[in-house]
Amino acid sequence: MAKQNIELIVNGDRYQVAVEPNRMLVDVLREDLGLTGTKIGCAQGDCGACTVLMDGVSISSCLTLAVEAHQRDLTTIEGLSTSPQELHPLQESFVQHGAVQCGYCTPGMVMSAKHLLDNNPKPSEEEIRQGLSGNLCRCTGYNKIVEAIGAAAEEMASSGKEG
Amino acid sequence: MAMPQFQVHQPKTLESVLDLLGRHRSSVKLLCGGTDLLIKMRAGAQAPEHLVSLNRVAGLKTISYAGGDGLVIGGAARISQVGKNEDVRSLYPGLAHACSVMATVQIRNMGTVAGNIVNAAPSADTAAPLLAYGASVVAVERGGRRQIKLTDFFTGPGLTVLEPGEMVEAIRVPDISPRSGSCYLRLSARSKVDIAAVGVAGFLNLDLDGKVIRCRLALGSVAPTPLRCPEAEQILEGQTPDEKLIAQAAAACVRASRPIDDLRATAAYRRAMVQVLAQRVLTRSLDMAKGGTP
Numbered sequence: 376m377a378k379q380n381i382e383l384i385v386n387g388d389r390y391q392v393a394v395e396p397n398r399m400l401v402d403v404l405r406e407d408l409g410l411t412g413t414k415i416g417c418a419q420g421d422c423g424a425c426t427v428l429m430d431g432v433s434i435s436s437c438l439t440l441a442v443e444a445h446q447r448d449l450t451t452i453e454g455l456s457t458s459p460q461e462l463h464p465l466q467e468s469f470v471q472h473g474a475v476q477c478g479y480c481t482p483g484m485v486m487s488a489k490h491l492l493d494n495n496p497k498p499s500e501e502e503i504r505q506g507l508s509g510n511l512c513r514c515t516g517y518n519k520i521v522e523a524i525g526a527a528a529e530e531m532a533s534s535g536k537e538g
Numbered sequence: 539m540a541m542p543q544f545q546v547h548q549p550k551t552l553e554s555v556l557d558l559l560g561r562h563r564s565s566v567k568l569l570c571g572g573t574d575l576l577i578k579m580r581a582g583a584q585a586p587e588h589l590v591s592l593n594r595v596a597g598l599k600t601i602s603y604a605g606g607d608g609l610v611i612g613g614a615a616r617i618s619q620v621g622k623n624e625d626v627r628s629l630y631p632g633l634a635h636a637c638s639v640m641a642t643v644q645i646r647n648m649g650t651v652a653g654n655i656v657n658a659a660p661s662a663d664t665a666a667p668l669l670a671y672g673a674s675v676v677a678v679e680r681g682g683r684r685q686i687k688l689t690d691f692f693t694g695p696g697l698t699v700l701e702p703g704e705m706v707e708a709i710r711v712p713d714i715s716p717r718s719g720s721c722y723l724r725l726s727a728r729s730k731v732d733i734a735a736v737g738v739a740g741f742l743n744l745d746l747d748g749k750v751i752r753c754r755l756a757l758g759s760v761a762p763t764p765l766r767c768p769e770a771e772q773i774l775e776g777q778t779p780d781e782k783l784i785a786q787a788a789a790a791c792v793r794a795s796r797p798i799d800d801l802r803a804t805a806a807y808r809r810a811m812v813q814v815l816a817q818r819v820l821t822r823s824l825d826m827a828k829g830g831t832p
Contacts (some may be wrong), residue, residue, distance in 0.1 A: 376543040396589075398544040419577050420645055432618075433642045438576050440569075442546050443593055456565060509642025 385410065386454025388513045396434055401425045401436035404451060410536040411484045412452035416511070423510030426483040426490075427451050433490035435509075452482035455489060464487060464534075468527035469520070476514035484510050488524045542585045548594050555590055555705065556680045562588040563702045569593075570614050573641075574657045583713070598707075603629070608713035609620075611651050613706045614723050617664070618646040629749035631826075632667035632722035632739050639724070640734075652706040657690070658698050658763070660731045665692070667722040667766035669756035671711045672738035680705040685710070692763035716752075717744040719826025721819045723809055724758070727802060735803040736811040738791065740776070740819035744827045750774045755787070755816065760795035760808050767794040770816070779824055788816035802831045 378393040385408060392407050416424035418437045423436040428450040435445045455463040463471070465485050471487070475481050484507065491498055491506035498506060503521050512520060542607040546569070547558050559566055564744065565587040567575055578584045592598055598614035603625035611620055620626055621637030640654075640663035653674065654664045675686045677700060688709075691698050700706070714720075720741040724734040737758030741753045753774040770790035777783055797808035797816055 376545070379546070395543070397541040397543055399541075419580075420573055420642070423642065423644060425643055432647045433644050434648050435573075436572075438573055438648065438807070440546060440572065440576070440589075443550070443569075443572075443591060445548075506643060509644045 377508065379442050381442055383408070383441070383444055383449060385451060392441075396440065396442050398441050399437055399439045400427070400439040400444050403441040404436060404449075410453050411453050414479055414482055416483075421509075421511070423483040423487060423507075424480055426486040426510065428486060428490060431490075431493065433487055433509075438517045445492035450486075450489075452485060455485065463489075464531050465492070465524065465527045468523040468530065472517040472519050472526060472536070474515060474523035480510060480512045480514075482512075484512065484520055488527070491524070492531065492534070494527055496532060498525070500525065541580050541588070544579075544585075544587055544589055544709055546589045546591060546673050548591045549658065550594050550596060552595055552678070555595060556703070558588070559703045559705060560680050561786070562590075562817065564805060567605040568609050568705055570653055571616070571645075573645050574653065574659075576583060586651040601626070601769035607770045609711040611687045611711070613652040613708055614650055615652070616647060617649050617651055617654065620651050620664075620721075621646065623818065630667070630671055630711065630720065632663040632720045632741070633664065634724050635710075635742070636663040636667050636724070636737075636739075655688070655709065656698060656700065656706055658692050658694075658696050658761055659733075660695055661735075661737070661739060662732060662764060663722075663724060663758065664685075665760040666737045666739035666756040667720075667730070668709065668711065669743040669766050670720060670722070670754045670793075671714075672678075672722055672741075672754060673709055675706050676708045676710060677704045679704040683707070689766055693764075715743050717746075717827050718742065719823035719829070721822040721826070723819055724816045725803075725815065733802065736760060736797075736815060738812060738819045740823045742820070742823040742827045745826075748778050748828070750779060751789075752776055755776060755791055757791060757795055757812060757831060759802075760797040760812060761798070765794065767791045769794060774820075779820065784817055784820045784824075785813075788813045790817040 383390045417423035420435045420438045427436045490520035567586040569589040570592045580783045592614045598612045600612040603609045607754040617637045627634045638679045652707040654662050673688045722739040725735040741754040755770045773787045791813040792812045797805040
């Protein structure tokens with residue numbers, strides 16, 4: 376099958392890649408661009424490990440054809456923090472609250488939390504849980520993650536930081 | 539299983555989409571959210587040689603409401619956008635609820651209401667509320683358009699009356715009269731992600747004396763297709779609903795259902811829950827209708 380030339384805009388960087396039409400965005404991010412922060416879990420849209428933002432909206436990159444992401448604005452876990460020395464408040468809060476155990480679900484969790492806070496900067500606990508309904512964690516029991524996101528929301532509100 | 543090979547077309551106009559559908563008619567599928575289609579393709583259940591993407595077609599994502607005309611949901615409108623739309627939330631709360639709780643955040647951000655309907659799962663969460671609101675599908679092909687009542691649309695699990703070369707351009711939902719109320723309730727073993735084991739949607743419109751002018755009831759996950767319950771609707775139309783009448787109508791919904799045993803629930807449980815959910819849906823719809831606003 377002929378490859379298609381596409382341009383991916385990931386975390387503000389532009390990448391020209393030639394991809395087969397049947398390749399998924401998550402595979403191109405990981406294998407072609409080396410951005411392995413985005414994980415593959417179930418590969419059918421249930422677990423949320425592959426969550427990235429496309430045009431600011433959370434999607435499953437395991438169910439998105441790479442060619443469909445051509446010239447769309449993508450954000451992955453690697454692009455969340457603005458500097459290599461500093462974590463994003465959400466990431467910092469995950470560390471502080473022990474919201475990471477094996478860590479496999481964490482990038483997806485953080486991206487879903489980012490999408491949630493972008494749309495709802497002061498979510499209730501229930502709204503946080505709803506916002507994570509597409510992300511599975513088999514270690515933490517979710518409580519630490521929910522606490523971390525609530526604390527990050529407060530921190531971001533008080534410091535006036537943009538997500 | 540590895541993803542089969544195919545060619546992706548990304549047209550910018552509806553005309554090009556229809557041309558492509560016509561030209562590749564023997565082996566073509568429309569792609570929008572892809573949340574059902576790509577999973578089926580990876581599982582080997584579908585192997586179209588051509589995918590025609592709707593994601594770059596201008597104007598197909600529009601959700602518009604106009605008093606008198608009602609609601610128009612564009613063929614590429616995302617489930618999450620429909621669920622957040624202010625007009626949908628205030629006038630069509632059953633549909634808004636379905637679009638806010640089904641699947642996951644990510645799937646709702648990707649998937650479309652039209653795709654949920656065309657995929658024609660017996661459990662399609664938007665189907666029961668759309669049936670209860672009296673919705674129609676606007677189907678378009680190169681030769682022209684036709685409007686299909688949703689009651690005539692589904693023919694079996696995964697099957698619809700759409701012809702090859704035809705696609706859903708929009709879903710039209712009639713306007714809501716004053717003194718109307720509506721509701722959709724679903725049950726699943728898990729609160730999130732899981733497909734509904736039972737879904738019941740209802741719509742009631744009352745006259746000034748509190749008698750039912752129009753009632754529509756619809757069920758999901760309890761028959762090979764989502765379905766309406768005409769017998770139950772007739773029990774309430776022309777009457778002033780009370781608890782006894784609502785229980786009778788709910789019992790008629792149970793008679794309309796043809797559930798099966800599967801991993802999500804037994805047929806007996808589904809029947810029992812149709813009775814309970816139909817009563818709740820009717821009671822809530824009635825309260826809403828009496829409140830004067832839908």
